[in-house]
Amino acid sequence: MIHTDENQHDQQPDLMIEAIGLGKFYGDFAAAQNISFAVPRGQVCAFLGPNGAGKSTTMKMLTGYLAPCEGEARIAGFDGDSDRLKAADRLGYLPENGPLYPEMTPLSFLSYVGETRCLGSAFLNERLDYVARMCSLKEVWHKPIGKLSRGFRQRIGMAQALLHDPDVLILDEPTSGLDPNQVRGVRELIEELAETKTILLSTHILREVHACCSRVLLINEGRLVFDGPTSELGDSDDVLEGKFHELTLVTA
Numbered sequence: 001m002i003h004t005d006e007n008q009h010d011q012q013p014d015l016m017i018e019a020i021g022l023g024k025f026y027g028d029f030a031a032a033q034n035i036s037f038a039v040p041r042g043q044v045c046a047f048l049g050p051n052g053a054g055k056s057t058t059m060k061m062l063t064g065y066l067a068p069c070e071g072e073a074r075i076a077g078f079d080g081d082s083d084r085l086k087a088a089d090r091l092g093y094l095p096e097n098g099p100l101y102p103e104m105t106p107l108s109f110l111s112y113v114g115e116t117r118c119l120g121s122a123f124l125n126e127r128l129d130y131v132a133r134m135c136s137l138k139e140v141w142h143k144p145i146g147k148l149s150r151g152f153r154q155r156i157g158m159a160q161a162l163l164h165d166p167d168v169l170i171l172d173e174p175t176s177g178l179d180p181n182q183v184r185g186v187r188e189l190i191e192e193l194a195e196t197k198t199i200l201l202s203t204h205i206l207r208e209v210h211a212c213c214s215r216v217l218l219i220n221e222g223r224l225v226f227d228g229p230t231s232e233l234g235d236s237d238d239v240l241e242g243k244f245h246e247l248t249l250v251t252a
Contacts (some may be wrong), residue, residue, distance in 0.1 A: 102146025
């Protein structure tokens with residue numbers, strides 16, 4: 001079920017996310033092994049798998065937050081090891097339960113993020129206005145982050161990922177812990193961003209996959225077990241759930 005081409009990295013110069021034989025080991029335990037896929041410009045790709053399958057580990061290797069034991073990760077053609085800063089310039093990353101500074105306000109936190117990225121003042125002010133609007137943060141713009149709801153904190157995390165206007169977004173469980181209205185808001189934001197960004201989206205909510213994603217990568221026990229169009233996994237959430245269960249069964 002994995003549709004791959006041994007020469008895909010040479011034949012497609014406009015790849016924005018590349019995992020090339022990625023592996024991460026802790027002693028004898030393989031958190032991820034031989035993970036290979038490529039996401040072209042403009043594609044929204046779901047990254048699925050059961051808890052502990054290796055999704056977050058793989059995403060951290062792609063973003064440079066975790067060094068792989070083997071293989072390569074590239075963002076917009078830049079190697080995550082040798083061209084770390086250039087890759088980071090093109091990448092927006094929302095980790096699951098991303099760290100925030102509770103004593104800061106959204107404005108002060110995002111201004112700090114922009115300064116650490118060396119964004120010019122005019123561009124930073126423009127982007128602050130953009131993310132405040134896109135992530136619906138204006139009403140809490142000057143309130144301490146520690147006093148805000150889980151939904152607002154998640155929006156702040158999304159805002160920091162978008163702040164420098166990256167070409168690539170890697171989003172790890174962006175709707176985790178949110179109520180249905182908050183989930184809908186994040187989904188609508190992702191659909192809008194999909195018009196201009198390349199997105200790799202990890203989620204447990206299968207409705208998001210049908211709503212937002214044209215392709216599915218499915219990982220189980222540290223290995224990629226499916227890579228193909230969303231339509232190949234069914235045309236409804238129930239069918240997709242059944243396929244997910246079938247592909248992720250743990251055999252003795």
